[in-house]
Amino acid sequence: MNRIILLPLTLLIVFGAFAGELAKGSKLYQEHCASCHGVDRAGTVAPPLLPLFLKKIPEKKLIKIIKNGLPATQMPAFSNLSEDDIKKIIAYIKTPSKIQWSEDKISKSIQIKKNYTKKLSVKNIKNIVAVVERGHQKVWIMEETKILDKFNFKNVHGGLKFSPSGWKIYVPSRDGWVGRYDIDKGGFFGKVRACVYLRNISLDRTGKYILVSCWLPKSIVILDAESFRPVRFIKQKGLISAIYELYSQDKAIFTFRNKPLIGFLNTKSFSIKYKKIKEPYEDFFIDPFEGYIVGTSRKGTLLTVYDIKSGEEIFSYPIEGMPHLASATYWYKNGKFLFATPHIGKPYITVWQMYDWKFIKKVNIKGNGFFVRTHPTTPYLWTDNGKDRVILVDKNDYSVRSIETIKGKRVIHTEFSGDGNLSYVSLYNKDGALLIYDSITLKLIKKIPASIPIGKYNIINKSRKYAPFLLGKEVFLAKCWGCHHQTQEAFGPSFRWIVNHRKKDIIISHIMNPEATYRQLGYKRNAMPRLNLSREELEAIVSYMMEFKDAKDN
Known part of the structure; x- marks a missing residue:
């Protein structure tokens, strides 16, 4: 009986002492820190001081920062504070705050x-x-x-x-x-x-x-x-993984790290509809033609495809290592649309077929990669593996080669110019650099010193509405370029002439069934073969053609 009484009393004493220390830490914080970091620790002219931001910083490092300040920033030194006072502040800022x-x-x-x-x-x-x-x-x-x-x-x-x-x-x-x-x-x-x-x-x-x-x-x-x-x-009631717009509808899509839901936001009325799924999608991308969501959970054991129209998960495949789908890339080859993704903590990328969904191949890149990118201009997937080389995976046979950069520097993230002629590669170090390559010859054109350069962004490669355009260029090279040129007349009229003289629905009809439309277009006989394109191929090639509307001849 005495033990049952003494244990709660002991806990009350301990918790009371802890509460007292937090109260002292709160008072010291308000006196020395609140003017820059905010009275609620949410940050004003200085960053927030909350557990979410501080959990990875060791106490010794926090003591040093508060005691000595941070060079080249507005964070001053508080050398007048004792180490005991600093520890009280740290204990306070590591407590949850509403x-x-x-x-x-x-x-x-x-x-x-x-x-x-x-x-x-x-x-x-x-x-x-x-x-x-x-x-x-x-x-x-x-x-x-x-x-x-x-x-x-x-x-x-x-x-x-x-x-x-x-x-x-x-x-x-x-x-x-x-x-x-x-x-x-x-x-x-x-x-x-x-x-x-x-x-x-x-x-x-x-x-x-x-x-x-x-x-x-x-x-x-x-x-x-x-x-x-x-x-x-x-x-919201959960932690949002990311939100992405749709270019084909007035909607945006988001998922949660910790809730098995997909949110569909109407970007005109701002109403939201939620759809249940089996597991949360911590990472995901929307396919180039906006019919599907490709997602995975933190467990990283499944890659799943969700059909937006039917509201059903139509494909799943077990895979080790969480796919980093926000860093995936896609391309067109031999009548198929494909995508590749790196995997967190794994020394490979994986290749998948879209629409007739299937796993294709695991490609060993001999290190933990984080990004994979490509462009119709290059025959390679450009990726990184945590080391000092650019890893190139051939899109035809998936063979692997590499480009040497600077020994001991970490390569991360490639992006391309809109026309695809240049590749921008980051060396992710304090004394790093931005390397610019000719994406065809792989020759290094320029090296620009930079401190921890990371993402590069180009509207053609990073705006979702241009994804069909880029894939359409690849469909054009595979299906159309024997007869058509983009801006100059060849065996057939140029894309520029077509889109500036014909309505979009007529263009689509002629591609799909030229025998039924050639007279309507003023031709005495039909010279256009039936291409038997899939819905995605058709959407891609028409998207590519429409970019030449009102364009000038080259």
């Missing part, structure tokens, strides 16, 4: 700067590449091998998005800020804090709204893309 966020706080955070310093000399907006230099917290605006401008953005991590025209770039940070750079005006427009911890951003297909998925607080925030004013603040 974050309150609102449309009012978002509105008050808006900073419109319109720092337009120079007019950029842009030759082709579709070849603009935005480079994230994480080490210096900068974003570069590049065209071909030339840096046109740089701007600062604190805590930038990647995930940049282009407006539909490509002339505006939206930049997110993990601590909830979203900024905009106006290429057409040559400068930084401003920024807004959508939440405290941001997962990713997207734009609706019109470019009118910014869609922000947040973990702190759990929500989807919808911002006016021009003014940054909040339009909707939609609370």
